[in-house]
Amino acid sequence: MDEDINILILSCGTRNKIVQYFKKELAGKGQVITTDCSELAPALYDADKHFIVPRMGEEGYLDIILSICKKNNIKAVLSLIDPELSLLAENRQGFLDIGTMPIVSNHNVVELCFDKYGMYKFLINNDFKAIKSYIDKEKFYKDVEVGIINYPVFVKPVKGSASINTNKVNSKEEVEILFNQYDNLMIQEFMNGIEYGADVYIDMISNELVAIFAKEKIKMRAGETDKSVSIKDDKLFELIKDFVKKIGFKGIIDIDIFKVDDEYFISEVNPRFGGGYPHGYECGVNIPKMIIKNVSGNINEDMIGDYKEGIYMMKYNEVKIIKGN
Amino acid sequence: MDEDINILILSCGTRNKIVQYFKKELAGKGQVITTDCSELAPALYDADKHFIVPRMGEEGYLDIILSICKKNNIKAVLSLIDPELSLLAENRQGFLDIGTMPIVSNHNVVELCFDKYGMYKFLINNDFKAIKSYIDKEKFYKDVEVGIINYPVFVKPVKGSASINTNKVNSKEEVEILFNQYDNLMIQEFMNGIEYGADVYIDMISNELVAIFAKEKIKMRAGETDKSVSIKDDKLFELIKDFVKKIGFKGIIDIDIFKVDDEYFISEVNPRFGGGYPHGYECGVNIPKMIIKNVSGNINEDMIGDYKEGIYMMKYNEVKIIKGN
Known part of the structure; x- marks a missing residue:
């Protein structure tokens, strides 16, 4: 008799749709179990079972999660918040040792995604188009003088989630004020183009990219895509395939892309389910099903586009x- | 044979829950019809029928709405956006003439709700506690000098929706900068207390207040209540009854209230369904049902609390x- 495929979703927050999708795909095959540090995380209540756990930063957190995995016979674990992706990636072996597969990229890859300047360097070193970025403001001022880059620009933390603390600035004076106030900032070109998003799955067994769902973002609200439309473009698919292969992602990733003058620029990568993933699922790009297939020991076939x-x-x-x- | 009770919801936007609730309550009795100027308003698609209409400000808009009411035998019309409440209130008779009841307060009452300083004057003139408000900055500076009010304060437009363009300011210099940049601003005391919301229904036939649902707001996001908990307090209920009677509301209103040192301060009123109304409905305070009862010619009984x-x-x-x- 086959064992149940129980899946644990950490820090589920308000991502009810993700929990619902796993529950639907697992029906009769296993349970969805969720955790959050707050009882007011609505996604907790869509799972078959849930646990209130301490905040991620608190001592003993990892042991509590490992113990939940062990006691509930968890076959795969994933997280919906950024800081926890590093924790899962760093402790991959500890999870594998108890029979739980962390659905996450390798630690160095996760870290690179959270280092916006590091990602910029990776992109240009690998001949991808990238949004011009500076951590050295003097170099930026020189490039402004010779017309390589123009105001407005964005000033943002090198590490930081979503659009928190991102400032559109129009002058050297404003750049100076921000750099005096905060550490670890970077300056980034303002892209006057169309924003795209791609939900991507890299098979956990074959390490091959097997699914891409691409969409144009129509309206944003509080840093999240509120309305979008599905698109297909072979040039974009090829770019994503090349990028994913060179960087070595695993599992689920969400890529933000700008299109300016018919060229695609990779902007940011979240190595987890993005907030707009329900669009892909509703269109048939069923990543929960692919994860379950991998956890059952089977390889997913290419269904790109x-x-x-x-x-x-x-x-x-x-x-x-x-x-x- | 009774006629169908068809209800029209204007500018439905993303308020799918309101449309769903009306549809549920009307099942077998009539249809819910929705309008919006955008095809990407998701609530359109939860109705029995929908119409894409011009923007509210465009010429001929009112005629189009009246014509939809006539052709679809609409018994009641309501809107989910503020500017349209004035339009419905102003043209009440035109709607009544074709057999459609606008579920909205009288025009002067609607206008008072959108004039934050006017509402402040109404509150203090009627012996309600109110959040200290100034349109005269010199008077504000004098009150700061004698300690009647202290920084921080909020500087906001006298007329304006939600928390758009609201600035928390800490000094005279910042007040001056904002007053030089924008017209029609007011200064409002910063309330360091708990925020409450109340969903209220005033019977359209008896003009009596028949329902109050009160909740403490736990978490806000982009100006909207994201998490809340239902509460009951007779002192709050009495305050709301007194306020509603003195101002003369009709139909649905949503009141924002602060509690500081055990005293309630009325902060703002939206004379329409508030964004947090689903909480009340899910707890059994069924305003759509009350509206349908009124439209059928019946009076609702008091179910306050x-x-x-x-x-x-x-x-x-x-x-x-x-x-x-």
Whole structure:
């Protein structure tokens, strides 16, 4: 008799759709178990079972998660928040030792995704188009003088999630004020183009890229894609394939891309389910199913671009109600 | 045979839950029809029928809405956006003439809700506690000198929706900069307290307040309540009853309230369904049902406070998918 395929989703927060999708795909095959440090994380309540755990930074956190995996016979673990991806990647062997597969890229790859300047250097060193980026403001001022880059530009932390603390600035004075106030900032070219997103799955067994879902972002709200439309473009697919291979991703990644003058520029990578992934799932790009297939020991076949173009996604608020203790 | 009760929801946007609730309550009794100026308003697609209409400000808009009401035998019309409430209130008679009841307060009441300084004057003139507000910055500076008010304060437009362009300021210099940049600003005391919200229904036939659902706001996101918990407090209920009676509201209103040192301060009123209304509905405070009852010619009975305390609401993203043309 086959064993159950139980999957653990850490720091599930408000990502109910991800939990719902896993539950649907696992029906009859295993359970979805969720954790969060807050009882008011609505996605907790869409799982078959949930645990309230300490904050990720607290001592003993990893042991608690490992113990949940052991006791619940967890076959795969994934996280929906950035800092935890490093934790999973760093402790991959510890999870594998108890029979749990962390669905995450290798530690050095995860770290590179969170270092915006490091990613920029990787991109230009590997002949990809990249959004001009500077950590040296004097070099930036020189490039402004000779017209290599112009205001406005973005000033943002080298490490930082979403659009938190990102400032659009128009002058040297503003750059100076920000660099005096904060450490570890970078200056990035303002891209006046169309924004795209791609949800990508790299098979955990074959290490081959097997799925890409690409969409144009139509409207953003609080740093998240609110409305998008599915697109297909072989040039974009080839770029993503090349990029993913060179960097060596594993599992799920979400790539942000700009298109300016018919050229694609890779902007950022989240090595986890992106906030806009439900669009891909609803269009048939079923990454939970691919993860389950991998966990069952089977390789996924290439289904790159296997979805319809011109399908629109719009978000709205759903609510979850619980009774307090 | 009774006629169908068809209800029209204007500018439905992303308020899918409101449309879903009306659809549920109307099942077998009539249709929910929605409008929006954008095909990417997800709530359009939860209705029985929808129409894409011009933007509200465009010429002929009112005639188009009246014509939709006539052709679809609409018994009641409501809007989910602020500017349109004035339009409905101003043209009440035009709608009544074709058999459509606008679910909205009178025009002067709607206008008062959008004039934050006018509302402040109304509150203090009627012996309600109110958040200290100034349109005269010199008077504000004098009050700062004698310690009647202290920094930080909020500087915000007298008319303006949600938290758009609201600045927390700490000094006279910042106040001066903002007043030099923008017209029609007001200065408002920073309230260091707990925020509450109340969903209220005033019967359209009896003009009596029949429902109050009160909740403590736990977490806000992009100006909207993301997590809340239901509460009951007779002192708050009495305050709301008194306020609603003195101002003369009708239909649905959403009130924002601060509690500081055990005293309630009315902060703002939206004379429409608030973004957090689903919490009330899920707890059994069924305003769509009350509207339908009124439209059928029946008066609603008092059910103030008829819900459970300690029920938590948490929002998450749901998605709607459509195929483009």
